[in-house]
Amino acid sequence: MNISGFEYFSPRSVEEASQLLLEKGKGAFVMAGGTDLLIKIRRKLLKPAVIIGLKGIPGLDKISFNRKQGLTIGATALLSDVAHHPKILRHFPAIAYAAKSTANTQIRNMGTVAGNLCNAAPSADNAPTLLAMGAEVILAGTQGERRLPLDQFFIGPGQTAIEPGEILTAIFVPTPPPHSGVSYQWISARGKVDISAVGVGVMVTMKGKVCSSAKIALGAVAPTPMRARKAEKILSGKVLSSRMIEKAALEASREAKPISDVRASAEYRKQMVAVLTGRALSEARQRAAKG
Numbered sequence: 001m002n003i004s005g006f007e008y009f010s011p012r013s014v015e016e017a018s019q020l021l022l023e024k025g026k027g028a029f030v031m032a033g034g035t036d037l038l039i040k041i042r043r044k045l046l047k048p049a050v051i052i053g054l055k056g057i058p059g060l061d062k063i064s065f066n067r068k069q070g071l072t073i074g075a076t077a078l079l080s081d082v083a084h085h086p087k088i089l090r091h092f093p094a095i096a097y098a099a100k101s102t103a104n105t106q107i108r109n110m111g112t113v114a115g116n117l118c119n120a121a122p123s124a125d126n127a128p129t130l131l132a133m134g135a136e137v138i139l140a141g142t143q144g145e146r147r148l149p150l151d152q153f154f155i156g157p158g159q160t161a162i163e164p165g166e167i168l169t170a171i172f173v174p175t176p177p178p179h180s181g182v183s184y185q186w187i188s189a190r191g192k193v194d195i196s197a198v199g200v201g202v203m204v205t206m207k208g209k210v211c212s213s214a215k216i217a218l219g220a221v222a223p224t225p226m227r228a229r230k231a232e233k234i235l236s237g238k239v240l241s242s243r244m245i246e247k248a249a250l251e252a253s254r255e256a257k258p259i260s261d262v263r264a265s266a267e268y269r270k271q272m273v274a275v276l277t278g279r280a281l282s283e284a285r286q287r288a289a290k291g
C-alpha cells in the first residue's frame with residue numbers, strides 16, 4: 001500500500017494521545033488497526049497530516065469481565081481477541097459471534113471492535129448487538145473521562161459524538177438480567193467477502209413466557225445503526241409467541257429506512273429486516289429459556 005505524507009506518533013498513554021490530538025488539530029487522526037483508516041487514505045477520501053497510533057498504549061487492549069458489573073473491551077482489543085475470548089464466548093456469545101462475523105481472519109487480526117464503532121458505518125457488524133445489550137462507550141480527553149450510552153454515540157454516517165481531543169478507551173457491556181437471550185443475525189450477498197447488507201441484534205428478557213423487555217437494533221438500514229423502538233414496544237409485557245414475533249418483525253421492517261446501493265435494494269433490505277428480526281427474536285427466546 002503506497003501511502004505517505006503524514007507524521008506518525010505512537011504515544012504511550014491515553015493522556016499523551018489526547019494531548020497530541022488537540023495540539024495537531026483537524027488534520028490529526030487516531031488509528032487502531034487501520035483497516036478502515038488506511039483504506040480511506042489510499043482511496044484519497046482522507047488526507048491526514050498526522051496519524052496517532054493507539055496500539056503502543058499499554059493496557060488499552062485489555063478485556064475484563066466481572067459477573068456483577070459486566071464486560072469491558074479495551075479500545076485496541078482485536079476483533080479476533082473478542083471473537084475467541086473464553087469469557088465472552090461463555091457469557092456474551094452474541095458479541096463474540098458479531099466480532100467473528102466481521103470481515104475475514106486477516107482483518108480481524110488487525111482491526112478492533114472500537115474502530116468498528118468509531119468508523120460509524122451504518123453497516124458496522126458489532127453495533128447492533130452492542131446497542132441491543134445497552135452498551136456504553138468510555139471517552140477520554142484532556143479534561144477527563146465520560147461514559148456515553150452507545151444509543152447516543154452514532155450521529156450520522158461516519159460521524160460520532162466524539163469531541164475534539166477525545167479517544168474511545170473502552171466499551172462497557174452490562175451483564176444481562178437473568179433469563180435474557182441475545183442474538184445477532186446478518187445477511188450479505190457474498191458471505192464475508194462483503195460487508196453486511198442487513199444486520200439485526202436483539203436482546204429479550206423473559207419472565208416465564210412473558211417478555212419483560214425487548215431491545216431490537218438494526219444495521220445497514222438507516223444513516224446510523226438504529227433501535228426499532230416501536231417493534232420493541234409491541235413485545236414488552238406480552239407472551240413471546242411466534243405470532244407476536246412476526247408482528248414485531250414486520251414493525252421493525254416498517255421502521256427501517258434503507259437505501260438502495262451496490263449491496264442490496266431498499267425493498268430487499270426491508271424484507272430482510274423482517275426475516276432477520278424474526279430469526280433473532282426466536283433465537284434470543286430460545287437462549288433465554290436455556291438461561
Ligand SMILES: Cc1cc2nc3c(=O)[nH]c(=O)nc-3n(C[C@H](O)[C@H](O)[C@H](O)COP(=O)(O)OP(=O)(O)OC[C@H]3O[C@@H](n4cnc5c(N)ncnc54)[C@H](O)[C@@H]3O)c2cc1C
Pocket residue numbers: 029030031032033034035036037038039054075079101102103104107110111112113114115116117118119123124125126162166167168169192193194195196
Ligand atoms: C477487506 C475488508 C473487509 C471488511 N469487512 C467488514 C465487515 O464484514 N463488517 C464490518 O463491520 N466492517 C468490515 N470492515 C471494516 C473494518 O475492518 C472494521 O470497521 C474494523 O473493525 C475497524 O477497526 P480498526 O481498528 O481497523 O479501525 P481504524 O481503521 O484504525 O479506525 C477506524 C476509524 O475509527 C477511528 N478510531 C479508531 N479507534 C478509535 C478510538 N479508540 N477512539 C477514537 N477514534 C478511533 C479512526 O480515527 C478511524 O476514523 C472491513 C474492512 C476491510 C478492509
